[in-house]
Amino acid sequence: MGQRVPHVTGYLTEHFADDAFGTLAGYRARGGYETARRVVTGMSPAEVIETVKASGLQGRGGAGFSTGLKWSFMPAETDRPKYLVCNADESEPGSFKDRILLERGPHQLIEGILIAAFATGAEKTFAYVRGEYAFPADCLERAVAEAREAGLLGERIFGTDFRHDIVVVRGAGAYICGEETGLLESLEGKKGQPRKKPPFPAQFGAFGMPTTVNNVETFCHVPHILARGPDWFRSIGTEKSPGHTLFGVSGHVVRPGLYELPLGTRLDEIIFEHAGGVPDGKKVKGVIPGGMSMPILPAGQLDVPMANEYLRERKTMLGTGGIIVMNEDTCMVRVACVVTYFFRDESCGQCTQCREGTGWMNRIVERIERGGGESEDLAVLLDVAGKMEGATICAFADAAAWPVQGLLRHFREDFEAHVRERKCPFPASFEL
Secondary structure, three states: OOOOOEEEOOOOOOOOOOHHHHOHHHHHHOOOOHHHHHHHHHOOHHHHHHHHHHHOOEOOOOOOOEHHHHHHOOOOOOOOOOEEEEEEOOOOOOOOHHHHHHHHOHHHHHHHHHHHHHHHOOOEEEEEEOOOOHHHHHHHHHHHHHHHHOOOOEOOHHHOOOOEEEEEEEOOOOHHHHOHHHHHHHHOOOOOOOOOOOOOOOOOOHHHOOEEEEEHHHHHHHHHHHHHOHHHHHOOEOOOOEOEEEEEEEEOOOOOEEEEEEOOOEHHHHHHHHOOOOHHHOOEEEEEOOOOOOOOEEHHHOOOEOOHHHHHHHOOOOOOOEEEEEEOOOOHHHHHHHHHHHHHHHOOOOOHHHHHHHHHHHHHHHHHHOOOOOOHHHHHHHHHHHHHOOOOOOOHHHHHHHHHHHHHHHHHHHHHHHHHHOOOOOOOOOOO
16 A cells, blocks of 8 residues: 555544555445445435535635535536546645545545535546556556445446446646646647636536536545534634645655644644654745745744635645745755746646746746846846736646745845855755
């Protein structure tokens, strides 16, 4: 089975230390699929959707949209087949929560998918797994085969007229396919690039059919909400952001790993109490709170609760919950080089602002790092980022612009020192 990464567990991961939990027998021994059975045999689809709406569950893929509301967009009456898509294309640097869910609890995911399929009337789910996730994809395929052999997928599930099946699809390693319409294009065998909207996937999704796309972690919350009720779920986390989520902590910390905690847990608590703080007595310099596309926070702003309503006040967001910690030796210009190179390399090239803007920013920050920067370069960087934001088909250009804006907002002095000294003034930093 997969690595034992989690250090703090809750309702999503509490059984992940048990290898048997990844098997059908082990999952059923813990009560697995009983909630799905109760839902399919005793509730209406509308009741399920209203329960998920009432829970306040937000999508855990980064956007944070209401899951129940998203399900309600699927047309109730249609003569076309309806589909679900499970977005397991976890490519955001700093994020690894879905990998662990796929490896350690694939049947929990399948049960969540079954409940969502019943609620939306979907007859098939396409589980699109990141190309580099070979082992997680194997785990999911084994679990799907087990569920199908046990009659939990296919025709007449739980002895009813409900039918559903899951097809596991492996991606080819493109970050842009984590965007839901780029994923749909790739799923159909086309170049992975986002679609113009409208139409939205609920009207015209996979293969032109009504489709709802949810992230792996989002599906995994669903059986727990239907088992314990929306009031239980709302009793955890914050008023606007209920429930647990999985924080992947990496970088300069003593105990990197996956931590299941309530939304609203303070960032400094996660870093210093759960992840053990920074090694070797070093101080924190900056923290990316939600995967590389989220703007960085400086050391003085780590007392923020990890929920979007609080993070937005500090001009950043929760994203995928991938927390990247950087110590006092870190050169933020080199961080900008890494970030801009990644987005330059991963842009699908469809929109001019994104295609040209990502490359332009990367060239500027690399020139600054090499000692050839000028003071006006900083103004150009902000100008380019500002013209990318909100100007493209999908949010990729925003995701590329935000980290640069955050780095200049909080660590402008690092950039100015490079320009002034014509070299990197942080000899102990990581090397490019």
